[in-house]
Amino acid sequence: MENKRIPDIFACRVFSEDVMRERLPKDVYKSLINTMATGKEIDASIADVVAGAMKDWAIEHGATHYTHWFQPLTGVTAEKHDAFLTPVGGGKAIMEFSGKELIKGEPDASSFPSGGLRATFEARGYTAWDPASYAFIKDGSLYIPTAFCSYTGEALDTKTPLLRSMDAINTEALRILRLFGDTATKRVTSTVGAEQEYFLIDEADYVARRDLFYCGRTLFGAPPVKGQELDDHYFGVLPPRVNLFMKELDEELWKLGISAKTKHNEAAPSQHELAPIFSTTNIAVDHNLLTMEYMKKIAPRYKMACLLAEKPFVGINGSGKHNNWSIATDGGVNLLKPGKTPCENKQFLLIHAAVIKAVDEYQDLLRISAASAGNDCRLGGDEAPPAIISIFLGDELDRIIESIIDGSVYSNKDPKYMSLGVPYVPSIRRDTTDRNRTSPFAFTGNKFEFRMVGSSQNIALANIVLNTAVANSFREFADKLEGAEDFDAATDTLLAETFKAHKRILFAGNSYSEEWEKEARERGLSNFKTAPEAYEHFTDEKNIALFTRFGVMSETEMRSRREIFFESYRKIKNIEARTMLEMTVRDIIPAVSKYIGKLSESVNATRAAIKNANVACEVDIIERLSELLSKTYDAYSALERAEKSAIAKRGEVEAAFFYKDTVEAKMQALRRVVDEMEILTAREAWPMPTYGDIIFKI
Ligand code: ADP
Ligand code: MG
Numbered sequence: 001m002e003n004k005r006i007p008d009i010f011a012c013r014v015f016s017e018d019v020m021r022e023r024l025p026k027d028v029y030k031s032l033i034n035t036m037a038t039g040k041e042i043d044a045s046i047a048d049v050v051a052g053a054m055k056d057w058a059i060e061h062g063a064t065h066y067t068h069w070f071q072p073l074t075g076v077t078a079e080k081h082d083a084f085l086t087p088v089g090g091g092k093a094i095m096e097f098s099g100k101e102l103i104k105g106e107p108d109a110s111s112f113p114s115g116g117l118r119a120t121f122e123a124r125g126y127t128a129w130d131p132a133s134y135a136f137i138k139d140g141s142l143y144i145p146t147a148f149c150s151y152t153g154e155a156l157d158t159k160t161p162l163l164r165s166m167d168a169i170n171t172e173a174l175r176i177l178r179l180f181g182d183t184a185t186k187r188v189t190s191t192v193g194a195e196q197e198y199f200l201i202d203e204a205d206y207v208a209r210r211d212l213f214y215c216g217r218t219l220f221g222a223p224p225v226k227g228q229e230l231d232d233h234y235f236g237v238l239p240p241r242v243n244l245f246m247k248e249l250d251e252e253l254w255k256l257g258i259s260a261k262t263k264h265n266e267a268a269p270s271q272h273e274l275a276p277i278f279s280t281t282n283i284a285v286d287h288n289l290l291t292m293e294y295m296k297k298i299a300p301r302y303k304m305a306c307l308l309a310e311k312p313f314v315g316i317n318g319s320g321k322h323n324n325w326s327i328a329t330d331g332g333v334n335l336l337k338p339g340k341t342p343c344e345n346k347q348f349l350l351i352h353a354a355v356i357k358a359v360d361e362y363q364d365l366l367r368i369s370a371a372s373a374g375n376d377c378r379l380g381g382d383e384a385p386p387a388i389i390s391i392f393l394g395d396e397l398d399r400i401i402e403s404i405i406d407g408s409v410y411s412n413k414d415p416k417y418m419s420l421g422v423p424y425v426p427s428i429r430r431d432t433t434d435r436n437r438t439s440p441f442a443f444t445g446n447k448f449e450f451r452m453v454g455s456s457q458n459i460a461l462a463n464i465v466l467n468t469a470v471a472n473s474f475r476e477f478a479d480k481l482e483g484a485e486d487f488d489a490a491t492d493t494l495l496a497e498t499f500k501a502h503k504r505i506l507f508a509g510n511s512y513s514e515e516w517e518k519e520a521r522e523r524g525l526s527n528f529k530t531a532p533e534a535y536e537h538f539t540d541e542k543n544i545a546l547f548t549r550f551g552v553m554s555e556t557e558m559r560s561r562r563e564i565f566f567e568s569y570r571k572i573k574n575i576e577a578r579t580m581l582e583m584t585v586r587d588i589i590p591a592v593s594k595y596i597g598k599l600s601e602s603v604n605a606t607r608a609a610i611k612n613a614n615v616a617c618e619v620d621i622i623e624r625l626s627e628l629l630s631k632t633y634d635a636y637s638a639l640e641r642a643e644k645s646a647i648a649k650r651g652e653v654e655a656a657f658f659y660k661d662t663v664e665a666k667m668q669a670l671r672r673v674v675d676e677m678e679i680l681t682a683r684e685a686w687p688m689p690t691y692g693d694i695i696f697k698i
Contacts, residue, residue: 011257013061015054015135015142023053035131037330038187039167042131047099054135055084055097058142065141066097068105068127070148071158072112073564075458077289078148080107081141102144103129109148109156113567115560117154124151130159133282136256145286154557158460159282161552165467166190166281168550172474173327173335176354179481180347185329190467191447193278194288195262197319197455198295199270199307200242202697205689206305210587214579215572216309216456217374219667220588222675223315224692228268236265239698242272245302249274252294258287267383268317269695278324278447281467285460288321292456304698310454311377313691318378319455323462326447327351327470337446343400343410346491353498354477355448356391358469359441360505362546363389363526364537365469366441366450369462371531371565373572375454380529382512385440385452387534388520388527390507392439398508401499404492438511468552532656535565566652573659577643580667584636584674587687589629592677595685596625621680628677635670642666 011018020029028046035042058066065081072078086096109125126149133145148157155161166189173188206212211219238246246263253260259277266273274295276287292308299306311318326336336352339345359366366389370379380386393401403410436442440452453462477494484490504523509516520527528534537543539555539562547553553561599622603615642663649655678686 006254009251010254010259013137013255014257015057016257019057020053023057025049032131039132039163039170042129044099044103047103047129049099051097051099051102054102054142054144055095058137059084059095061137063137063140063142066101067141067143068107068129068146069143070107070127070146071285071289071458071460072148072156073115073158073561074113075456075568077293078107078112079141079143080105097142105146107148109150112148112156113564114150114156115563115567117150117152117156117556117560125149125156126151130163130282132163132280133286134257138256145282154554154560158458158464159285161464161547161557162282162285162460162467164550164552165464165471168471168552169327169467169474172471172478175478175482176347176350176474177329179478179487182329185331185333187330188327188335189330190281190463191278191326191328191334192281192284192459192463193276193324193447194284194453194459195273195275195322195324196288196291196295197266197271197273197321199268199312199319200245200272200299200304200698201270201307201694203300203303203305205694205697206307209688210583211576211579212305212307212312215576216307217312217377218314218691219576219580220583220671220674220678221313221691222678224690224695226692226696227316238263238265241302241304241698245298245304246272246274248301249294249298252298253287253291256287256290258290260291266317266319268313270698271317271319278326281463285458285463288459308456310372310374310456311381313695314377316691316695317383318381320378320384320451321453321455321457321459323450323453323459324444324447325450325463325466334446336443336448338397342397343403346488346495349400349404349495350477350491352393352397352443353495353502354470354473356502356505357473357476357498358466359389359391360502361472362465362469362543363505364528364534364540365465365543365546366452366462367526367528368534368538368565369465370450370452370454370457371528371534372454372457373531373569373576374456375452376530378454379452385438386511386517386527387529388511388517388525389440389452389505390511390520390525391448391505392436392442392508393506394436394443394508397443398506401503401506404496405499405503407496436508436511439507440511464552468546468550471550472546530660531569532566532653532660535562535569535656536653538562538565563652566656570646570652570655570659573656573663574643574646577639577646577659577663577667580670581636581640581643583688584632584670588674588677589632589636591685591687592625592629592632592681595681596622596629598685599625625677625680628673628680631673632670632677635666635673639663639666639670 020032028049031043031046032050034040065083067079067081069077069079084095084097085093087093105127107125107127127146130145130147135142135144147160149155149160169190170188177185250260260274261277262275264273295306326334328334338348342348378384400410442449450462453459480494481487481490539558544555544558547558548555599618603618606613606615646655646658646663649658
């Protein structure tokens, strides 16, 4: 691949502001940009002109079709392609695309999850153009980002509530800014940068294992002789094949205007990470989904498979998605930037207080936003945050908050620069705080990093929760302060009250430790260890109150989503259980049985050749494997029975809990015996590549 200049290719496939400026009449361009910048309703009369310009531009770039691109509640994106083609009689056709087609689509919605919102016979669904996300060209089609709703107007996607939550935080944050005398800011947006972790393995290994193939993660596998204990992979040299993959990935993403910036090896062998430069939330979500899609798509070009599952290999670090979140004004000011003297920066402290309050009050919702069957395997595993939500602020902020709570004077004694003791190496400015890698929600200087989200998850819900919960804090603060006689005094009181009330959510120690679990319980923090336990709380009264207060989700929409959470958990566990059953009887048992037969033959042959030959070794292995084989069949049968009972469960909630409480244990039991057999079986006789084969290959 030749080297192209980044500026030449960056966003070349995006209907970007530059393209709009170039191709739209001035007034139409202004109107569209105004909608994008302020979130104000689009003037429908410009749709025809915009559609025409989009079509011409798309055709010039090789597109023949357009598609309304949306994000149903499946966790992945959906698209249906229509050609621009319109017959005009006489056997001729022209390329057409109207404003109506741009604004509204009518995909048959019956096959998307609706959580009981819609019976399959009521198939109609609508997609509506989201002018705040850029259209782009991919694989010969013009992609129009859209929101997706049912015939009755309920959102059936992740995008709609996200846009609503952005609106909520804008409205309430502006009230806070006005209180501090800011009259210039017109819009406040939440900004997000999602760091994406993933694994790359050889495609042949991927195809050779049904568990990877069907479930994206291994369900069997004895621990390899060498794991990640030498810490030699993290930030290590990129293997050539991976390097080529990353290079092509970067280029493809750049063309779509995705600012892929950082890439490196992660902690586990075969694990890597990509981080983009942050952007507005809706765009960050679109871009993260596209990034995952391209990772999967490009890997096979290098005969590799990309694993996005949270825990592809037991005992090896899993993958997450660090959701970096902040809020910024349209003037480009990051509202979480502390400035030189954060202790005197009341606005900054108030915004911090709002986040702390939001995270404490809606711990359960944040936990739910990162809850999935896949992430259950990762959270709490001494490599990823525990299931308990807490906030790490760092030394300086901790001390400022302490002083606000007890009314003492804060003084900063931290040396700002440090010397490395080598004369010609310049002294470097030290950050005001060290990092805490174990915290699920850490302040990292000018943004918060939510580290709980799983690598395969859509980050929309995490940001919906953050935006709405923080909007809620802002609203309560503004209600109190707008009428205050003495604004400064009222702010001080509010800060002290808020920090005191929500101090319990702050934790600077080791979040992986057992002591923390105990302490968190004493502090009254929630600790939902599994997804179903967390899901139950989605429709708690306070949570319905939060989302309906800001019109982010209606109660009906929330109930349907809760149903879908359980439904997808149940389906994933069902597929995993069935995959294990299939692998056991069709691959593993036949292979081990055959190997036992081979050993037995060899024993007989040896005895025939040498009278009184010592075959104790073979006989011992035969005995041990036969014993394990019979245990395997018992465990298989137990799982089969449990799976049958699970299928018989009527409700989604009941079924999900049955999988978690009963089926999961049977899966683990089956795995234990099979893994023991793996260790005793000859390499060539084992029917699939092992952990050691897979993770060190590339
Ligand atoms: P770190 O080393 O703390 O992970 P980086 O600077 O590498 O920090 O940033 C990690 C991610 O955070 C990147 O995707 C980056 O774009 C994003 N990020 C940085 N600033 C912000 C911000 N103000 N809002 C949202 N995300 C941000
Ligand atoms: Mg980071």
